Structures are given as C-alpha cells and as structure tokens.
Amino acid sequence: MPYAEVDVAAARAHGTVWGLPNKHYDAQVAHRLYNRFLDELEYGEELGFDAVSVNEHHQTAYGLMPSPIVTASALARRTSKVKIAILGSALPLRSHPMMVAEEHAMIDVISGGRLISGFVRGIGAEYHTFGVNPTFSHDRFHEAHDLIVRAWTEKGPFAFEGHHYRVSYVNLWPQPLQKPHPPIWIPSQGSKETIDWAAHPDRRYTYLQTFSPAKVVARYLKMYRDTCAGFGYAAKDSQLGWAVPVYVGKDDESARREAKVHFETFRNVFVRMPLEMLLPPGYTSRESLKNVMKAKAQMFGDVTIEQALELGLFVCGSPATVLATFKNHWQEMRFGNLLVLCQFGTLPADLTRKNMELFAREVMPALKALA
C-alpha cells in the first residue's frame, strides 16, 4: 500500500523512502490512496481471488499500512467470501503480543473465520524506527508466537512465563472462530532458521517466499520440502507459497511498456535502503550478513524491468505469457499458494484494475486447475 504519489525526485535525493521526512506526506493524498487501495482489495473478491492480503510497514512511503489490523478490519465487514490474509503482523515490534492475539481473533470472528494469520519479524529498518533490539528479534518472535497460539487455543486463565513476556492471566475474550486457530503463514525473504522453525512437525506453517528471483524462490521452497522430509513427513503443496509482483497486459509489448516505470520505481526507489538499515546486527545470522555484503553491488544497484523479468523477480506480459511462466515455475516448485502483487510502486488505479481483471479472468482459472 505505497504512498504512490511520492515525490520520486525527493525520494531519490534522500537515497531511500525509508525515513523520508514526512514533509513529503499529504493527508489529502493519503485519504484518496487509502480508499482507492481498499476499493481494489474489495474488487479482488468480486473478481474471484481466493484471498486478499495486507501487510505492515512503518514510517515509510513504501507502505501506508503501519497497522494491517485496520485494513483487515475494514475488509472483514466489506467482503463476505474472500479470505483475508495479514502477511503479517510484526510480532517483535509489538510491546505486547497479547494484543496481536486479540486483534487477529476479533477479525477472525467478525469475518466468520476468514482470517489467515501471518507472523513476521518486521524488516531491519523497523528496528531502527522502533528502537527494538534486533539481537533479540528471533527470541521475541518465537516467544510472542508461543503466547499467541496458546492464548488462542487454551482454556484460561493460565500464566505465561517467558523471558521477554510474562503474563499472569492469559484468558482471551474472544478466542478465534477457526479451530484450533486461523492458518498461520510465515512470509520470509529466505532464511534457513525460519524454514527450520516453520516446517517443524508441531507447526507445519505455510512458508511464503517474498519478492525474490525465481531461482532463489525455487531454492528456498526446495529447502522447505527437504526440511519437512528431514522431519519425517512430506510437505503438502499448501505449505508453500510465492509472493511476486505481476502485471498482465493485452500483449507482451504493451504490458512491459505500461509496467516499466512503475515497476522500476518500485524496485529502485521504494524497496531500496542502505545495508545498515536493512540488516541491523542480529536481525540475520552473521553468515547471512556476510553473504549479503558480498552480493552488495548486485542487491543495491538499480534493476531494469528487462533484468527483473530475466531474474523472475517480476512476471509481466500477455495472459498467455504470464500463464506459461507460472505453469513452468509450478512444474518445478509446486507452490500451493501464489500471491500476486497487482499493485506496486506508482502503478495507477486504472492499470491496477486492468491488471487484476486480466489476471483473474485469463490466467487464474488455468492456474487453479493445475492443483
């Protein structure tokens, strides 16, 4: 949910939209954008998408959604069939995970059991904005998760004695409608530690690889399957997901022409941030951090739409091209969930709707038939 009318020149000059001074923010513009994006999400139900997704980012023009709870709540009342996926709530950034348990439970109950609960750690930049210590990020995430799942599933009151969170009386009103609890999805940029945790037989959570080159997606989804096999069970396709920006046009040439500036602004302005902001100490293992430092030139340089298509970082073209691309990837990866980012960067409302329509009518039915 970007601040799509951002002053791109100002963002470029600042080096990143993360921490871009909010003198560049206009509430009237935001009013228009929020209502536009909510309309688009609601339109997703009309077009027959299985789920619509919201997420969380803070103090940035990259996303106007510091609380996905607010948008998911609005959608819970304005839709009736579509699943609502919060991908996800940034657990370690919350001062108290019990609030997450309560808010997700409310949305699940209000929506009649349509919530998919995603849990994330928040991105590196958010450890700077919140002041939460990134070296405790994993510990806080795991402990917050344990508290939330117990609060959803156990009869209260009971005491929760953690290292980071201690609650004398856990006694949730309301507990969720779905039993034992809403499905839990774990979006990730790719991490062995996250996969080991999500794939564990006690959890079997859906692992969602986000905005990565197709090769990287394939590598991590395979790692997930292998990890499940190591635990002695076969992963279901429904445990695997891929989130990727997509643009469908009338033909390949016009699709690329329409998407080019908006995708490149998304990738090279909205997503970009300095290494120190992206990966504060402890946010990843030091080995991962070293690998990123080695790949720095590639990760932090500009990417053109042509390069992104080559990498499979973006899928764009005629309905036939997009369908063929996903069919090929599906043969290899067997992801049970495909999350298409139909709006990215500065993509305007008319193109976003056209994109959604073409995808829903001319690509989605054949993809659904695969599974």
Next chain:
Amino acid sequence: MNFTEAFVEVDGCKTHLRRGGSGEPLLFLHGASGAPAVMPFMEKLAQRFDVLVPEHPGWGQSDEPEWLENIHDVAYFYLDFLKKLNLKNTTVVGSSMGGWIAMEMAVRDTSRLKSLVLVSPAGVAAPGVRAADIFLMPPEELVRNLFVDQKLAEARLAQPENIDIALKNRHTTARLAWEPRLHDPFLPKWLHRIDVPVKIVWGRQDRILPVGLSDELKRRMPNAQLHILENCGHLPHAEKADEFVDIVCS
C-alpha cells in the same frame, strides 16, 4: 614493553587477555570497536602499571556467553574478573562503552578499585545532547568520525579487517547498547556511590559522543576531574596518547 597473550576463564567465559608491564594493576576496558592490538598508549602505561587489556565477552577472541544480555552482566563479569585475578588497587580506564562498563562496576563495588579514568564514556544521556547513530553509519564513515586527524582514520582504514570479528563486535554492541541507545537510564541516580577518585577525559571535537555529555557527568560526580583535550575526537588515548598518559599517571 612486551605484552603477553592468554585466555582466562571467568564466569564460564573464555576471555582473551593481553598483559604487559609492572606496578599496580591498570585495567583497560575497550569501546565498541574492540582492542585487537597493543596500542602505543598501552606501551607507555606499561612503564608504570601492570596493564591488563581483556577483550570483553562477545568481542574479539573472547567467548560469547549465553548469559550476556545487558551492560549489567558485563559489570558483574568484570567484578568477578578482578576477584579471579586477585587484582587490588586497580586503576580502571574505560573508553566509550568501556567507560560505561567502568561506571556500572563502580556503582556496585569499589573494593578492588583505586580510581576510574572515564574516556569519552557512554552510559549517561543528557537532555539536548545527541549521540551519533553508530548503527546507521557505514563502517568507513564511522572510522572517519572517530578522529579529528584524518591521517589516523586513513591508517585505521588501511589495516586489514577481520570481518568475522567486526560483525561479532557490532552484534554485541547492539545487544548491550541498542536501546536505550548507549546509556542506562538507571545509572545516573547511583553515580554518587562511586567513592574512588574519578578523572573524565574528553576530546573537544568528539563526533560520536559529544563533549556536552561531560557536563552531566560532572553534575552527577562533582568531585571528578574533567580534562578536555583540544583537536581531539572520540579516542583521546589513540589521538593524543602522550597527553592522555600524563593525565592517567598524574
């Protein structure tokens, strides 16, 4: 002066220790970037003192113990360290985060301390004085900001860096000092407990922890001697070694 290198085990933490010279013990507590080598000021101090330069738990070649969660853990660790090595009448010299550790030790127990020398110490915040954000600075910019004399910065940047140790040091710094950033809000109210002589040394042009923080320390410790060095950045012991050693020895 030859410094020996060894490991000592304290609180289950294998701790790398350089030691040289003779006389009363002087414990040097390094700052966020560690103490990877013997520096000229250590050699000079070793003519007068038995100089001990450990690498803190979580830094350099020392272990990263599971118990290491906050600055208080490090303070208790060093009190145990003094006991284990049976050091008495110890002069504790702490730079930056090391100065913070020295104060946290001294509010708890000064029985093995002779005096404190706080060198541009972290640990205490002051209204209106903003420390640099060392976690947002790219590594090269951080090194440049340590010194007034950019030749010293160039020399440090020219040294080969062990990336594993640099990341380890940065990790532990974050663990102990991310939030509250580089200080302990509960420390100032107990600084009056420090009943040994205190010297405070600061570079006038410190771009990491501005010299204005020294006013707050003086307010909390009125008997402390304050030495402000001109044309000097965040590391007076490195940038003005002779003046610095004179202050310690005076």
